[in-house]
Amino acid sequence: KQEVTQIPAALSVPEGENLVLNCSFTDSAIYNLQWFRQDPGKGLTSLLLIQSSQREQTSGRLNASLDKSSGRSTLYIAASQPGDSATYLCAVQGAQKLVFGQGTRLTINP
């Protein structure tokens, strides 16, 4: 059974810092890995999707990497802003089923 773990559970940093969120998974037989953002009282917004054959994806200040063999992914956020404050969820996809981590609650302090 696939298990996804995210570390840390919560992170608070001052504005402008670069930061890394971590995700690990137990079964490397995945189709893709996705990073989502969730704002309070809202649904999930897909940030980046990395196919199993890819090593990384970039979108603006976000960069996600995937090391399938070691079962790890990182989400790098450059030059953090208060608007980046949210919960970030990692999910791995086997066939059509997404398995989510518990998320990292990120707070960027002005």
Place this chain on the structure above:
Amino acid sequence: DAGVIQSPRHEVTEMGQEVTLRCKPISGHDYLFWYRQTMMRGLELLIYFNNNVPIDDSGMPEDRFSAKMPNASFSTLKIQPSEPRDSAVYFCASTLGSAEQPQHFGDGTRLSIL
């Protein structure tokens, strides 16, 4: 473009009552998913449909839960009878085609069973 639309946004009801949650997927998407989110268990997949047909309902917690998709633009998740432990946020998501596409989520229904 309209995203995934869920209704109601909030539902408060008493134990034993029937609850119906509704979802309208993004037009043209052929996969629809129902998830439940709680503090203790995080996000869990309950059931998903492909072309209106239920494919995997192994995440449905018990027989009190049922889901239908009568057409490509509408799905319901029903709980009967409801219990306090069903209190959670229920999300609907849709996607098009293969595992190469991200899932698009609605804003969820926050359900409280008293």
